[in-house]
Amino acid sequence: MTSSVTGHRFRHELFLYRSAEELVEFVVPLARDGLAAEEPTLLLLRADAARAVRHEVGPSPLLAVEPALAEPGRSDEHVRTASTLLPSYSRVVHQEPVIDPSQWSEWRRLEAVLNLALRHYDTWAVCAYDQHYLTPGMIGDLHATHPLIGHDGEHQRNERYRHPVNFLIEHSEDPLDPIELTPPVVELVDPSPTTARATVKWFSHQWLPEQDIDKLIFATHEAVVNALRHGRPPTVLRLWTRPGRVTVTVTDAGPGPTDPLVSDFIAEPSTDTADEPVGEPALGLWLIRHLVDVARRSGPDGYTLRLTVTHPDIRC
């Protein structure tokens, strides 16, 4: 049954289901076969499916059943978590959370990125999505990012799979935040990093608590430094405010990072640059992702990073 998937190392499979029963019917034989072959198996399922699968498969020291992710979370955290889990398991099934359309742009890039970031792990990972929450466009993206597809108990090569680098390049645009169409509170051309930091501090203080302002200051600083060092002038900083939310865009006239592995913050960038007190260019971007919500786009106006900090308790 699994003959069509041998020969890969990291096997990234898509499974679309319409009901919890359908999911359980798919997972049970996959888990049973894995345990029969003495393959450590990890099932990340919501409570109902977990109960049903446990009942059908029975206990085994090689089987772990854990709660599925409830929220999409951050891409870099998924990559990190997967990198720590995958060495221990030969088979993994994850019942995916419901992804809000506003988060989809990020999420589909994550699915593409996993093919690169996890390529050295010898694990068969199935991403199980509830079709009810997917639009045809979303389903198209999922086909394009999973080299294997599960259907009717079969696991086959997915002819609609695209090379992740191509997919990432084609989907490097995040949608505009409507606030970007309104006049910014402040706009600076070619600010120094010091000026950029002082500007964010000054204009954010009445909208966000100090710890959130610190995050935005750091992210803006790193974005401006990258624009000044790696982009093309002019660098333009714009800032918008709403209660509990501050948005900053940093645009330079260049094309942006050409390597999607850099722009997608996949691998932990190296800090080992001998005696130079300067890290890799990718490190700044990668850290931005740890602190704030980030969106990117490149076009005729250049390359833009949008940084947003939202304080949930203050949002109106």
Added chain:
Amino acid sequence: MRQAGFVDSARGLVSSSHVGWGYADHTEFWTRAWEYLLDGIAAGQRLEFVGSGSVEALRAQMAEFTDGGQRALWDAVDRDRFRVAVVDEEYAFSEVGRVVDPGRSVTARVAATEDALAAGYTGLRAVVDATTLAGTVVQRAAYAHYEYLLDQQSTVLPLATICAYDLAQLGSAAVAEMVCLHPLTSRGASAFRLYGDDRAAFALAGEIDISSAPQLADTLGRVLPLMSGPELIVDGRELEFIDHHGLLVLDRCAGRWGLQLVLQTPRDTVARVADAIGLPYLRVDVLR
């Protein structure tokens, strides 16, 4: 916590202060010198002015930049209470060139402070124009060592010093290297400051980013070898900003000198960034 930060005037700086000043011209230098010395009169301290050249030339210069009010106050000061001296006599030097011997020079400052106390004063207050001792890299390395030791003494003795450097002669980068070792500095003279602290190995204050990170690396290279480990607390309560370049510098310098640094900061973001990078020789503790 010590009085720390940028100051625009040398007036009102408490008895144990250590101030780094980059001055643009003689008028600015003497304005600050008079502010600093006149406060010392009120505080009951012994006073000193140390510069380059001859004692007579220094006295003449001092007179030239004195206004009527300052002169009236000054004339009332007992001559025994005020010394004018030249750097060549005031400091101990190594055998090669005009490079200060940091340990012996600081010992002399400590002795002068104790003399002042023995003579009934509340302490010693000095204005030092150190420009001619910081002209070359070798001089600056030695003088930075001296500044660090002097700053340590300033936290425990009634010893107040304003260390002035001529921007026109040294350039702003060389002046920044020197003034960053003082808790108080002239505005904008250095992006960050590293100074003695009663609850930590040293304090870091101000802003450290990609443009000041090389200066931080140089400064740490001068002072970390003087400290004993293995674990050193760094008081970062006054550190307003540090980017990843600054954190990498702290980590690498600590590693090079076989130390473990613990940066204490109220800023959660610093801890998150350090954690994300993964720095073996730098731990960030968030103060709640």
